[in-house]
Amino acid sequence: MASDFNIQYVARLARLSLSPAEEEQLGAQLAGILGYIEKLKELDVSGIEPTAHAVPLVNVFRPDVAQPSLSNEEALRNAPAKANGLFVVPKIVE
Amino acid sequence: MLHQLTTWQLAAKLARREVSSRQAMQACLDQIQRVDGRLHAFLSCDAADALAQADAADQALAAGAAGRPLLGVPIAIKDVIAVRGQPLRCGSKILGQFISPYNATVVEKLQAAGAVVFGRLNMDEFAMGSSTENSAFGATRNPWDTARIPGGSSGGSAAAVAADECLAALGSDTGGSIRQPAALCGCVGLKPTYGRVSRYGLVAFASSLDQIGPFAKDVRDAALALAAISGPDPRDSTSVPQPVPDYAAALNGNIKGLKLGLAKEYMIGGMDPQVSAAVQTAVKQLEKLGAEIVEISLPHTDFAVAAYYIIATAEASANLARFDGIRYGARVDGADPTDLYGKTRGAGFGAEVKRRIILGTYVLSSGYYDAFYLRAQKVRTLIRRDFLDAFEKVDAIVTPTTPTAAFRLGEKSGDPLQMYLSDIFTISCNLAGICGLSLPCGFTENPKLPIGLQLLGKPFGEETILRLAHAYEQSTGWHKEKPPLGP
Numbered sequence: 001m002a003s004d005f006n007i008q009y010v011a012r013l014a015r016l017s018l019s020p021a022e023e024e025q026l027g028a029q030l031a032g033i034l035g036y037i038e039k040l041k042e043l044d045v046s047g048i049e050p051t052a053h054a055v056p057l058v059n060v061f062r063p064d065v066a067q068p069s070l071s072n073e074e075a076l077r078n079a080p081a082k083a084n085g086l087f088v089v090p091k092i093v094e
Numbered sequence: 095m096l097h098q099l100t101t102w103q104l105a106a107k108l109a110r111r112e113v114s115s116r117q118a119m120q121a122c123l124d125q126i127q128r129v130d131g132r133l134h135a136f137l138s139c140d141a142a143d144a145l146a147q148a149d150a151a152d153q154a155l156a157a158g159a160a161g162r163p164l165l166g167v168p169i170a171i172k173d174v175i176a177v178r179g180q181p182l183r184c185g186s187k188i189l190g191q192f193i194s195p196y197n198a199t200v201v202e203k204l205q206a207a208g209a210v211v212f213g214r215l216n217m218d219e220f221a222m223g224s225s226t227e228n229s230a231f232g233a234t235r236n237p238w239d240t241a242r243i244p245g246g247s248s249g250g251s252a253a254a255v256a257a258d259e260c261l262a263a264l265g266s267d268t269g270g271s272i273r274q275p276a277a278l279c280g281c282v283g284l285k286p287t288y289g290r291v292s293r294y295g296l297v298a299f300a301s302s303l304d305q306i307g308p309f310a311k312d313v314r315d316a317a318l319a320l321a322a323i324s325g326p327d328p329r330d331s332t333s334v335p336q337p338v339p340d341y342a343a344a345l346n347g348n349i350k351g352l353k354l355g356l357a358k359e360y361m362i363g364g365m366d367p368q369v370s371a372a373v374q375t376a377v378k379q380l381e382k383l384g385a386e387i388v389e390i391s392l393p394h395t396d397f398a399v400a401a402y403y404i405i406a407t408a409e410a411s412a413n414l415a416r417f418d419g420i421r422y423g424a425r426v427d428g429a430d431p432t433d434l435y436g437k438t439r440g441a442g443f444g445a446e447v448k449r450r451i452i453l454g455t456y457v458l459s460s461g462y463y464d465a466f467y468l469r470a471q472k473v474r475t476l477i478r479r480d481f482l483d484a485f486e487k488v489d490a491i492v493t494p495t496t497p498t499a500a501f502r503l504g505e506k507s508g509d510p511l512q513m514y515l516s517d518i519f520t521i522s523c524n525l526a527g528i529c530g531l532s533l534p535c536g537f538t539e540n541p542k543l544p545i546g547l548q549l550l551g552k553p554f555g556e557e558t559i560l561r562l563a564h565a566y567e568q569s570t571g572w573h574k575e576k577p578p579l580g581p
Contacts, residue, residue, distance in 0.1 A: 025445075030449065040404075040469050048476060051472075053332065055334055057332065078191075078192050078421075
């Protein structure tokens, strides 16, 4: 499994720019880690249900009522670029 | 020396008006001034705000402290928990100059109990690490030996409590990030049961594993802090509507007849013999105090680290997708949004965070999901079952917290897998969703470094592990030893 690990492909999925040096170093380290986690294949897990989390709670709802929330000004305070009460982003559609 | 007191000692003096909260806060600030240049436990500390809160507490104390058990007590916060108006950077560059617009529920609860909430404590970036060397702002040092790591990811919280820079602290624990640094710095650290404490305002690392918990100078303090922060919260749908007991009332010293499990799978190779010896002596002491020792088996222990690093990284890769340079934090401009995301994240995240995002993205990617992520979730079921079966026979499980005492800075930072394997005793607790506590149980010789004993409890079994820990602590006194920080 580890042999077909393509770091450039995975980095693109993760929206993460890596330098060639990082690709090389991370690729080598991850090959070792993937080799280690392969050990899970030693276990027979047929018929075992997966556990997503350890709390027996499902479908926790609250009444559909508006609650106090951040003002527009507060929500934008940490924005790297803003104008007219909006986040500024690069052009998406030509 | 008010900063050296426990929270319950200080709270009693404050309630009697023998001392003021301002004096206690100032004593902590003076201690930070004295030692933090060597330790780097704090990323920032807003002294003016802390003293203003202390003055407000003193005014409230004049009217009486009834119902506010922490009134006027300075408590510091890991840099992953939101405090309104204070920086929140998670030990990362990617959050830039982020200032929290709201309070975490645990912060509101501490303030409701009267605490003076101050300071931003150092951590491994996004809580990913076991040494605090992954902080973008420089490592924290162990107060017992500043050439060594304090543990992680909540290394700043552990070091600050051990060095008396605050009375208590909050941290977060995803695979041991409270218990391991508590063990390595010689304080008490408690990871509550999953669902016991609200995570609203905790920056998410791995949502099915994360819990907030206290660092304290003794077990009574841990019980008081836990009582203050526990309880259901409509803003966290995973918080469990279970009543909060009076944890301090559980500390009655009576552990006669409690059954304590020793797992044969935890007798691993690679243990420091001094750590093994200290833990064995502690088990004998618990037996002397009336606990009954029972051998148990946790047969899937050997698979916990592998399952953890699949589940935790998968969840992290999804949670950290929000750091994209659009709505907050640092931004590196790009030709189009995708280019902007990649450049921002490439420049903003450190090496360990990148490693885990890549691993997590891979195990979730098309064609590998079943082989890795789904399989790890099934192994998680087996690990949880191991614990629930064991808890049919015993009231708690006793283990070392770590295989060795604190290692040197740089010793493991080049080998991520070795770093991961050092979490062997703490990781299963998060996968199973149970509670766990670490407390001091002795020291190594040459150099003198703290050793931690871990007690694992049933889901919502915090009272039992606190009672055991308290009985042990009071019969030994390890918690009274202070690190050699000098003047």
